Amino acid sequence: MPELPEVANLARQMDRELRGRRVAEVEVVQPKCLNVPPEQFGRLLVHTQGNHVTSRGKWIFMDLEPGATLLLNLGMGGEAFFHREGESLPGNRQLAVLFEDGCAFSQHFWWFGYVHAVKTADLASHAMTSSLGLDPLDDGEFTVGTFEKLLEEKKRSAIKTVLMDQKNIAGIGNVYIQDILFAAGLHPLRKAADVTVSERRVLSDVIRSQLRNALQLGGLAYEKDLYNQPGCFKDFLVGYREGKPCPVCGTVVQKIRTGSTASFICPHCQT
Numbered sequence: 001m002p003e004l005p006e007v008a009n010l011a012r013q014m015d016r017e018l019r020g021r022r023v024a025e026v027e028v029v030q031p032k033c034l035n036v037p038p039e040q041f042g043r044l045l046v047h048t049q050g051n052h053v054t055s056r057g058k059w060i061f062m063d064l065e066p067g068a069t070l071l072l073n074l075g076m077g078g079e080a081f082f083h084r085e086g087e088s089l090p091g092n093r094q095l096a097v098l099f100e101d102g103c104a105f106s107q108h109f110w111w112f113g114y115v116h117a118v119k120t121a122d123l124a125s126h127a128m129t130s131s132l133g134l135d136p137l138d139d140g141e142f143t144v145g146t147f148e149k150l151l152e153e154k155k156r157s158a159i160k161t162v163l164m165d166q167k168n169i170a171g172i173g174n175v176y177i178q179d180i181l182f183a184a185g186l187h188p189l190r191k192a193a194d195v196t197v198s199e200r201r202v203l204s205d206v207i208r209s210q211l212r213n214a215l216q217l218g219g220l221a222y223e224k225d226l227y228n229q230p231g232c233f234k235d236f237l238v239g240y241r242e243g244k245p246c247p248v249c250g251t252v253v254q255k256i257r258t259g260s261t262a263s264f265i266c267p268h269c270q271t
């Protein structure tokens, strides 16, 4: 499942590639991905022009002039590809935006995803994105202060649950959480209230550095970018390394159940 690094990488590539292109037509193969009927979806987007593309957590926001926003969420996984004029579109696409210059942007979801269109003036009332939490790569928003406040509010919850709730922090899922908790020396089931002040500082630094590093590498090696190329991030510390030695102390990495998710931990380093 794509998380912040993959989604932010995709948004940057879309910003570079789609800006200035004018929408000629929208081809809807799977209307269930939409928030409105296909005709209304088309009316909102056709003849608009791509402006900046940004992301928050697992959502991509494509601003279109004048006054529309396309929202994309790849859900459990999928691809969003750019196609130059004359290139054929993937046969399994659920949706494609066709531009006047012959280029196209297609989406395919493995399980289920969302392509929503709203008037930009109504963006704040789009329920699925308006409730998203802090952006960990926004230094003005994700600070020691806001992070401490969050942990204080959620002090009775397990730290893993707090960090993965998209309403608290947007963009961390069950992939990147593994090495974040390891690098911070925290057991996933530790109560937020029991994370000390110095551990909180380390944790907030680790969240930023792990996600930034993965973003620089273009995201995970098993996810595809806008050009159908895989990311370069594949060297986990403990994530998905069950039975292998901990890179710090050599203790065997364990896979444990934590609520509804699996966790990979070093039982010696993470307490």
Ligand SMILES: [Zn+2]
Pocket (backbone or CB within 6 Å): 246, 247, 248, 249, 250, 251, 266, 267, 268, 269, 270
């Ligand atoms: Zn260890």
